[in-house]
Amino acid sequence: MPQRLTEPGILTALRLSLETATIATGVCLVLGVPLAWMLARVEFPARRFVRALVTVPLVLPPVVGGVALLLVFGRRGLVGEWLDSAFGVTLPFTTAGVVVAEAFVAMPFLVIAVEGALRGSDARYEEAAATLGAGRWTTFRRVTLPLIAPGVAAGAVLCWARALGEFGATITFAGNFPGRTQTMPLAVYLALEQDVDAAIVLSLLLLVVSVVILAALRDKWVAA
Amino acid sequence: MRKLLLGVAMAAVLTVAACGDGDTNDAPAGSTAAASSTAVTGKLTVLAAASLTETFNQIGKDFETANPGVDVTFSYGGSSGLAQQINSGAPADVFAAASPATMKTVTDAGNANGEPVTFVKNQLVIAVPKANPKNIKGLSDLAIPAIKVALCAEQVPCGAAAKTALASANVKITPVTQEQDVKAALSKVQLGEVDAALVYRTDANAAKNNVDAIEFPESASAINNYPIVTLKDAPNPAAATAFVTYVQSEPAMKVLTDAGFQKP
CATH class of the missing domain: 3.40.190.10 (Periplasmic binding protein-like II)
Incomplete structure (x- = not known):
C-alpha cells in the first residue's frame, strides 16, 4: 500500500482534484452568491423558472450535464464555436474544462444554501442600514454578508465536496488525460478496469483526504 | 476489505x-x-x-x-x-x-x-469526421500537434491495441484524452470534439453516417x-x-x- 501511494500518477491526480475543486468553489462563490441574493431578495417574473434552472444540475445525471456542456462549450457548441474562432480558446480536454464541469454540477449546493440563509435573515437590518445612508453595495458587504456568512460557508463546503467527487460531467466534457484532466474519481474508475486493489487504495486516500479537510473546515468556519 | x-x-x-428458475440447475455444464x-x-x-x-x-x-x-x-x-x-x-x-x-x-x-x-478478430482504423476535414491519411498525421486525437485508455483493449500499433509504426502522439472505452472515443469524433480517434473498424462502420474510417497498414500488428x-x-x-x-x-x-x- 505505501508504494502505491507514492506512485507519481496518484499524487498528480490528487493534486489536480484538490486544485480544480477549490477553483470551482471559487467560481461558484463569485457567480452563486449574487444569484442566490437575486433569487431571495428581488421580485422578477421568471424567478421560479430561473430557480428551476439553477437546480437542474442536481437532478440531471452528470453525464447528461457533460453532454450539455459539450453542446454549449464544445468546439462546435453554441458558445464554444465562437470562443474558438474569436480567442482560440477551447474548453474540452483542458483543466479549465474540469473546473467548468465541476462548477456546473456543484453550484446548486451553494445557491440553495445561500438562498436559504438569505431568506432566514432579517431584511430589516438591511433596511435600517439603507435608512442610515448606506448604499446597496455597502449594505450587502457590511450587513448582509456577515449575517449569512455561516450559510455561505456551509454552502461552499458542500459545493467543494461535490466538486471533489465529480465524475460523470468531467469524463464526458473534459475527457481523461493524466496530469491535465484526470482527477481522482477518474483515476479510481480506470484503476478499477485493471487493478481492484489500486482502486481501493485510491478510494481510501480520497476518502481520508476529504474527511480531514471537511472536519478541519467545519471547526474553523461553519461552527462559528 | x-x-x-x-x-x-x-x-x-x-x-x-x-x-x-429451478430447472436451470440440472443442465449439464459444458456439453x-x-x-x-x-x-x-x-x-x-x-x-x-x-x-x-x-x-x-x-x-x-x-x-x-x-x-x-x-x-x-x-x-x-x-x-x-x-x-x-x-x-x-x-x-x-x-x-x-x-x-x-x-x-x-x-x-x-x-x-x-x-x-x-x-x-x-477486429482491427483498428482511424475514425475521422465525415469528409475528413483535416485530410488525415495515416498514423503519422496524428502526430501533428494541431490534430486533436482521442485514444482509449491503455487499461482497456482498444487502448492496448492502439499502443501496439503506434509503437510498431514508431509514431508518438499525445492524445487530448484517453477514453474509458471505444464507444466513448468514437463519440468524441461524432461530437466534433476531436479530429481523429483510433477505434475498431466495426465501431467506425456502425457510425458510418457520421464518421469515415481510414485504414492504416500498422493496424495489422495489433489485431484483437x-x-x-x-x-x-x-x-x-x-x-x-x-x-x-x-x-x-x-x-x-x-x-x-x-x-x-x-x-x-
Whole structure:
C-alpha cells in the first residue's frame, strides 16, 4: 500500500482534484452568491423558472450535464464555436474544462444554501442600514454578508465536496488525460478496469483526504 | 476489505441463484452438443465488450427467435470493467471480451467454465469526421500537434491495441484524452470534439453516417482476438452454452463479418 501511494500518477491526480475543486468553489462563490441574493431578495417574473434552472444540475445525471456542456462549450457548441474562432480558446480536454464541469454540477449546493440563509435573515437590518445612508453595495458587504456568512460557508463546503467527487460531467466534457484532466474519481474508475486493489487504495486516500479537510473546515468556519 | 467485498458479492450471487428458475440447475455444464440440440429457456445474461454492441444486439434477437423461451439481456462496457464485475461476482452467464488479456483475468480467477474460444478478430482504423476535414491519411498525421486525437485508455483493449500499433509504426502522439472505452472515443469524433480517434473498424462502420474510417497498414500488428466463454457461476448454464455455440454458427458469423469483424 505505501508504494502505491507514492506512485507519481496518484499524487498528480490528487493534486489536480484538490486544485480544480477549490477553483470551482471559487467560481461558484463569485457567480452563486449574487444569484442566490437575486433569487431571495428581488421580485422578477421568471424567478421560479430561473430557480428551476439553477437546480437542474442536481437532478440531471452528470453525464447528461457533460453532454450539455459539450453542446454549449464544445468546439462546435453554441458558445464554444465562437470562443474558438474569436480567442482560440477551447474548453474540452483542458483543466479549465474540469473546473467548468465541476462548477456546473456543484453550484446548486451553494445557491440553495445561500438562498436559504438569505431568506432566514432579517431584511430589516438591511433596511435600517439603507435608512442610515448606506448604499446597496455597502449594505450587502457590511450587513448582509456577515449575517449569512455561516450559510455561505456551509454552502461552499458542500459545493467543494461535490466538486471533489465529480465524475460523470468531467469524463464526458473534459475527457481523461493524466496530469491535465484526470482527477481522482477518474483515476479510481480506470484503476478499477485493471487493478481492484489500486482502486481501493485510491478510494481510501480520497476518502481520508476529504474527511480531514471537511472536519478541519467545519471547526474553523461553519461552527462559528 | 477484500473479504467484505467478497462477502457482498457472494450474497448477491446466492440471491440471484435462489431467485432463478429451478430447472436451470440440472443442465449439464459444458456439453455443447447436447445443449444446442435441446430447446433452452429462461433468462440469459451476456456481458460483452462495447465494440460488440450492434452485432450482439442482432445476434441476441436471432437467438431469441430460434429459442422462443429465452430472454437475452446484454450488458456492454469496457472489457476490463466487465471482467472485474465478473470477478466480483456479477451474476452473468456469458462473457465476450475484446482481448485475450482481459479474458485471462477471468480464467485466472477461476470464474470461466472451460476454455475461451476466439470467435472473431477486429482491427483498428482511424475514425475521422465525415469528409475528413483535416485530410488525415495515416498514423503519422496524428502526430501533428494541431490534430486533436482521442485514444482509449491503455487499461482497456482498444487502448492496448492502439499502443501496439503506434509503437510498431514508431509514431508518438499525445492524445487530448484517453477514453474509458471505444464507444466513448468514437463519440468524441461524432461530437466534433476531436479530429481523429483510433477505434475498431466495426465501431467506425456502425457510425458510418457520421464518421469515415481510414485504414492504416500498422493496424495489422495489433489485431484483437475476441474470446467468448461461459461462466462458472452462470445462473442459466444450458442457455449460456447454447448461446456460445450460436455465436459461432453460420448466421451469427454473417452478422459479425457484415459489421466488419474478421473470422479468426
